[in-house]
Amino acid sequence: MTLVSLVTTVLLMQAAPVHTTHYPRHGGQFFTAAGDTLHLEVIWPSPRVLKLYVYDEEARPLPLERLRQVSGRLIAGGVRSPLVLREREALFEMRLPVVSVTTHLSLELTPSNGASPETFQFAFADYTDESVLKVAHEPTPIPETLDATLEALLDDVRDADGLIERRQSAYVFAPAVRARDHALALERFLPQLGDVRPRAEAAIREVVRVAWLLHIATDEGTPAQVEGALDELSRLIAELVPVFTRAAR
Amino acid sequence: MRLPLAAATLLALAVFSWHGARVAAHITEVSPFTFHEDVRPILQRRCTQCHVEGGVAPTALVRYQDARSQSWPIRQALMSGRMPPWHAQPGAVALKEEQALTARELDVLMTWAAGGTPEGRRRARIAESPAAGPMLAPDVTMAMPAAFVLAQGVQEADHEVVFAAEGLRGKWIRAVNVLPDARAIVRRAQISIRSGADEQVIGLWLPGDEPQMLEANGAFLMPHDGTLVLRLHYQRPRPADAAAVLDRSSVGVYLARAPAAQIRSLTIVSARQLVTRPMRAVAIRPIAGSVDATMRIVAISRDGVRTSLLRFNLRPEWPRRYVFAAPVVLQPRSQIDVSVVPARNDLWHTLTSPAARAASPGIFFRGALEVVE
Numbered sequence: 001m002t003l004v005s006l007v008t009t010v011l012l013m014q015a016a017p018v019h020t021t022h023y024p025r026h027g028g029q030f031f032t033a034a035g036d037t038l039h040l041e042v043i044w045p046s047p048r049v050l051k052l053y054v055y056d057e058e059a060r061p062l063p064l065e066r067l068r069q070v071s072g073r074l075i076a077g078g079v080r081s082p083l084v085l086r087e088r089e090a091l092f093e094m095r096l097p098v099v100s101v102t103t104h105l106s107l108e109l110t111p112s113n114g115a116s117p118e119t120f121q122f123a124f125a126d127y128t129d130e131s132v133l134k135v136a137h138e139p140t141p142i143p144e145t146l147d148a149t150l151e152a153l154l155d156d157v158r159d160a161d162g163l164i165e166r167r168q169s170a171y172v173f174a175p176a177v178r179a180r181d182h183a184l185a186l187e188r189f190l191p192q193l194g195d196v197r198p199r200a201e202a203a204i205r206e207v208v209r210v211a212w213l214l215h216i217a218t219d220e221g222t223p224a225q226v227e228g229a230l231d232e233l234s235r236l237i238a239e240l241v242p243v244f245t246r247a248a249r
Numbered sequence: 250m251r252l253p254l255a256a257a258t259l260l261a262l263a264v265f266s267w268h269g270a271r272v273a274a275h276i277t278e279v280s281p282f283t284f285h286e287d288v289r290p291i292l293q294r295r296c297t298q299c300h301v302e303g304g305v306a307p308t309a310l311v312r313y314q315d316a317r318s319q320s321w322p323i324r325q326a327l328m329s330g331r332m333p334p335w336h337a338q339p340g341a342v343a344l345k346e347e348q349a350l351t352a353r354e355l356d357v358l359m360t361w362a363a364g365g366t367p368e369g370r371r372r373a374r375i376a377e378s379p380a381a382g383p384m385l386a387p388d389v390t391m392a393m394p395a396a397f398v399l400a401q402g403v404q405e406a407d408h409e410v411v412f413a414a415e416g417l418r419g420k421w422i423r424a425v426n427v428l429p430d431a432r433a434i435v436r437r438a439q440i441s442i443r444s445g446a447d448e449q450v451i452g453l454w455l456p457g458d459e460p461q462m463l464e465a466n467g468a469f470l471m472p473h474d475g476t477l478v479l480r481l482h483y484q485r486p487r488p489a490d491a492a493a494v495l496d497r498s499s500v501g502v503y504l505a506r507a508p509a510a511q512i513r514s515l516t517i518v519s520a521r522q523l524v525t526r527p528m529r530a531v532a533i534r535p536i537a538g539s540v541d542a543t544m545r546i547v548a549i550s551r552d553g554v555r556t557s558l559l560r561f562n563l564r565p566e567w568p569r570r571y572v573f574a575a576p577v578v579l580q581p582r583s584q585i586d587v588s589v590v591p592a593r594n595d596l597w598h599t600l601t602s603p604a605a606r607a608a609s610p611g612i613f614f615r616g617a618l619e620v621v622e
Binding site: 180183184187195196197198199201202203204205206207208209212213216 | 324327328330338339340341342343344347349350351352353355356359363557
């Protein structure tokens with residue numbers, strides 16, 4: 001065994017590094033930078049302004065003193081705009097010329113003083129809706145009552161439908177995660193169900209399974225596949241709700 | 250500074266490929282669940298009867314390294330519902346010995362497999378072998394009279410053994426079981442009573458199964474000219490395994506202590522069928538049908554009240570009998586309605602291989618409703 005293969009084997013045998021989340025918290029595009037020690041999120045909330053959030057290797061917002069070491073520029077439509085640090089909001093802003101929303105953009109970023117610049121090329125399909133993911137990182141609020149939990153599940157499907165209608169299927173994972181959590185929260189009410197308990201347990205399990213399917217499809221599937229998974233989740237929730245409501249009566 | 254065209258092209262390619270490798274489009278979460286504390290107990294309860302070194306599954310899931318290397322197949326198998334191989338949901342009546350994961354177990358495994366597969370702290374040593382519960386000893390055990398040889402290079406084969414079983418004639422059989430010899434290749438089995446030209450299936454077996462006792466004091470009477478027929482399906486877990494393997498499995502028979510109620514099999518198909526005599530349904534045994542569909546079996550009373558009995562997807566490689574935890578009373582003039590709905594249960598399959606669903610074999614179902622009268 002060569003030294004290289006030995007090292008590789010030893011590295012592979014070590015525990016997997018705890019992987020950080022890559023949720024775009026503001027609904028933007030997410031990148032890793034500086035040898036995976038930084039995470040970037042670029043959002044395009046309005047025609048003339050691009051915003052850049054910079055996070056550390058565990059996707060926590062970068063401290064201000066560290067942000068001050070980051071520099072760079074945006075190239076859009078042949079126009080170069082410097083990154084301007086907005087210290088109060090802890091983000092960078094870049095002004096854009098008048099360009100179409102699908103224009104290819106190029107970000108040249110120097111992650112710290114003296115480091116080599118790195119280039120990111122990307123495009124947007126539409127302007128970013130910053131409000132989409134405001135709650136995606138919070139623990140799912142779990143209602144106290146059965147009726148409210150069931151209503152929350154139906155809301156999750158409505159939220160996901162709304163995202164797809166707005167052509168934001170990439171963010172459907174957020175209501176998918178909430179649907180999973182709401183479905184699991186229904187387990188508290190199983191003891192009230194009597195004879196239909198086995199059926200309700202199976203229905204919860206199916207909702208959890210397809211919520212995961214939707215979650216992963218959001219990440220790795222096509223929009224059509226996301227819609228297919230959402231249709232399935234919607235059908236399962238529509239079947240699950242009456243199992244609980246009939247038994248609770 | 251101007252770059253030569255070739256250099257500029259190379260630079261552009263480098264930027265794009267580098268950029269492509271670094272775009273983090275996935276949405277992995279950090280798993281709060283670890284292998285040793287949360288995942289391993291579930292695998293031991295649910296998976297390692299087959300997923301163990303020397304088991305029928307091609308991969309082991311006993312050690313951390315095994316499971317970690319399988320995190321993506323685990324996700325696929327769970328999301329598609331392909332594993333664990335229990336493809337039914339109970340209706341109004343609970344099923345016995347349900348082998349599905351609970352919702353919580355499913356979520357723990359998915360979160361762990363998608364969330365960095367953390368190892369966690371080793372717990373006090375847990376037995377590495379599959380969790381073999383204290384299975385009831387059979388009243389009669391019959392070994393195959395001769396070993397079957399899965400020849401070198403042969404991947405799978407079927408084999409039938411007929412036991413004269415004179416000692417069972419005139420006795421009531423409550424349940425049967427298979428005691429596999431070459432565990433790694435005994436993939437499934439069917440046990441029947443043959444009498445003249447008639448044959449009645451009395452048991453299906455899959456690795457890890459417990460003997461299935463039916464409710465309502467139901468049992469199968471062995472006729473005085475009856476023989477016991479064992480049909481085995483052998484399959485190598487890995488195509489690379491080529492050496493010849495010998496198997497001499499046994500059948501375990503559980504007898505009723507007192508006269509029992511004869512179990513009869515009523516054929517049910519994808520249509521509505523009238524019940525003519527009072528009876529109690531104790532199990533449903535699918536025989537054949539559309540693979541890419543969901544079967545829904547409902548009892549409709551003569552007053553029109555619908556009682557869901559079972560919903561399942563047919564998986565021919567995992568034949569099962571679904572046994573009710575309590576018998577279902579069927580009055581004369583009630584009906585059994587079997588509907589077959591094209592399923593979306595293979596949604597993950599379509600996500601990974603959209604063409605796979607293109608050819609549908611048609612929609613149909615045939616099965617046995619096992620009843621006592």
